[in-house]
């Protein structure tokens with residue numbers, strides 16, 4: 325199997341480059357090698373490589389900056405994704421793509437199901453939804469995997485920010501009314517690899533059905549709960565200044581992009597189709613942080 329991985333230097337892309345290794349020939353490209361702003365090059369590259377599978381881990385992910393960079397955000401997360409889907413369709417490749425809880429408005433009183441009504445609150449969410457819709461409309465064989473609150477030992481994420489801030493400040497004020505599931509990039513990549521193995525068989529047997537799946541850790545917490553756990557796990561290993569982590573409402577931490585209060589995604593569909601049981605966010609966080617200390 326020839327696999328084209330786009331976005332190899334992102335949190336998820338980095339882990340995918342490793343997790344997909346055993347499954348075939350992986351051609352992994354970063355932004356320098358394949359910038360999504362160059363749509364013609366994107367199309368030509370896909371056509372020239374002619375992969376059996378495209379895994380797209382690249383995206384414009386700067387949620388707040390996206391509010392003032394709408395054009396760029398849509399180019400990367402929607403127009404380029406449309407081009408990828410169209411090329412994949414032409415060559416008969418399967419497309420695996422990642423999306424986000426930010427396509428929902430967070431007003432539901434329970435975990436979101438895959439076919440719940442969407443209503444993104446910010447530009448990033450709108451662009452990711454447009455990307456999903458373009459894939460579905462293209463007629464390509466696809467799997468869209470929606471995830472949440474991604475963390476990893478490398479890259480820019482909440483885990484790294486809290487470790488930095490906790491070394492500098494006595495007190496941290498962290499939002500406590502947004503609920504979600506912190507999800508380790510490695511778990512996303514390993515789940516993807518497991519899925520790839522299974523769908524390879526399904527496609528060979530002409531049994532493959534495209535679909536949208538939620539892929540997040542089990543359990544949930546707030547950003548405040550996440551921060552508390554990070555500091556608790558880091559404390560034995562490093563000098564931290566922080567001794568108080570105060571819960572604050574979203575209203576006390578204004579950001580350019582509005583965020584959903586409920587980011588919980590139900591993963592039952594993933595478990596039913598692929599037999600995957602997601603680990604809790606605490607288990608993943610502990611294992612991830614063991615690599616840092």
Ligand SMILES: NC(=O)c1ccc[n+]([C@@H]2O[C@H](COP(=O)([O-])OP(=O)(O)OC[C@H]3O[C@@H](n4cnc5c(N)ncnc54)[C@H](OP(=O)(O)O)[C@@H]3O)[C@@H](O)[C@H]2O)c1
Pocket residue numbers: 331332333334335336337354355356358359360361380381382383384385400422423424425452470471472473474475479480
């Ligand atoms: N991070 C989260 O909390 C989160 C939550 C839900 C869903 N997701 C989704 O999960 C997927 C993976 O996210 P992630 O956390 O791994 O993101 P990430 O760490 O920000 O990585 C994104 C990658 O995309 C690349 N990229 C950005 N603009 C590009 C362009 N114009 N052309 C080509 N590549 C470009 C970046 O390149 P550079 O390295 O050069 O910047 C980076 O390597 C994305 O689809 C994202 O929307 C993420």
